[in-house]
Amino acid sequence: MRYSTRTRYGLRFLSYLGRVYEMKGSRHLAQLNEVAEAEEISLKYLEQIVRKLKPLAILDSVRGVKGGYRLCKHPNAFPLDKIFDCLEGNISPVPCVAKLIDCPRMESCSAYLLWDDLDKHVRSRLETLTLADIMLLPEGVAAHEMPPMRETANI
Numbered sequence: 398m399r400y401s402t403r404t405r406y407g408l409r410f411l412s413y414l415g416r417v418y419e420m421k422g423s424r425h426l427a428q429l430n431e432v433a434e435a436e437e438i439s440l441k442y443l444e445q446i447v448r449k450l451k452p453l454a455i456l457d458s459v460r461g462v463k464g465g466y467r468l469c470k471h472p473n474a475f476p477l478d479k480i481f482d483c484l485e486g487n488i489s490p491v492p493c494v495a496k497l498i499d500c501p502r503m504e505s506c507s508a509y510l511l512w513d514d515l516d517k518h519v520r521s522r523l524e525t526l527t528l529a530d531i532m533l534l535p536e537g538v539a540a541h542e543m544p545p546m547r548e549t550a551n552i
Contacts, residue, residue, distance in 0.1 A: 398519070404484040407446045408531060409436045411455070411480065415472035415532035426465030446484070453483045472529035481523055488523075489516045 413436055417427045429447070433440040447466065450456055457469045468475075481488050489495035493503050494516045503509055 398488075398490055400481075400485055400488075402442075403446060403449065404481060406436070406438050406442060407450065407484040408480070409438065410443060410446055411450075411468070411472075411475075411528055412532040414456075414466060414468050415528050418468050418472060419532070423467070423471070426459055426463070426467050428465040431465075449484060453479060455480070468528075472532055473527045475528040476524055477526045477528065477531070478520060478523035480528065488519065490519075 410432055413432050414427055417425055429443050430440055432438070433443050447456065447458075453475075455469060455475055456466050458464065458466050487495050487497060489497075489512075491512045492498045493500040493506075493509065494512045500506070
């Protein structure tokens with residue numbers, strides 16, 4: 398399966414905010430240009446991702462020079478299945494499993510059970526993971542090797 402750049406970058410963005418939450422506190426704001434630079438993601442694309450995340454109510458934002466974004470709750474409060482649904486939309490491997498189409502071959506399809514089983518496994522795994530589970534740095538990457546987090550406002 399292949400996931401969109403929006404989902405991949407969105408997870409990196411949220412992971413960054415999760416690390417800010419853990420390292421600097423729940424009131425600390427991160428500016429989008431800071432995240433864009435640290436995660437090597439286009440600022441314009443991050444703005445699109447933020448708009449896409451609005452319905453999930455995962456972010457707080459503050460406008461102005463000292464403004465920015467932060468997670469509205471602890472990272473373990475956000476299951477990955479909800480984040481994937483918000484950023485990616487349907488994550489089923491084939492449209493018939495998600496009932497997006499009325500496939501006349503569904504009852505006799507030899508591969509349907511495989512697709513359905515795969516879909517259930519992926520969804521089950523995403524339901525058990527939270528943002529906190531993926532925001533950790535990869536093994537062997539020290540925090541001092543990561544791009545620095547700028548000192549932005551605490552509001």
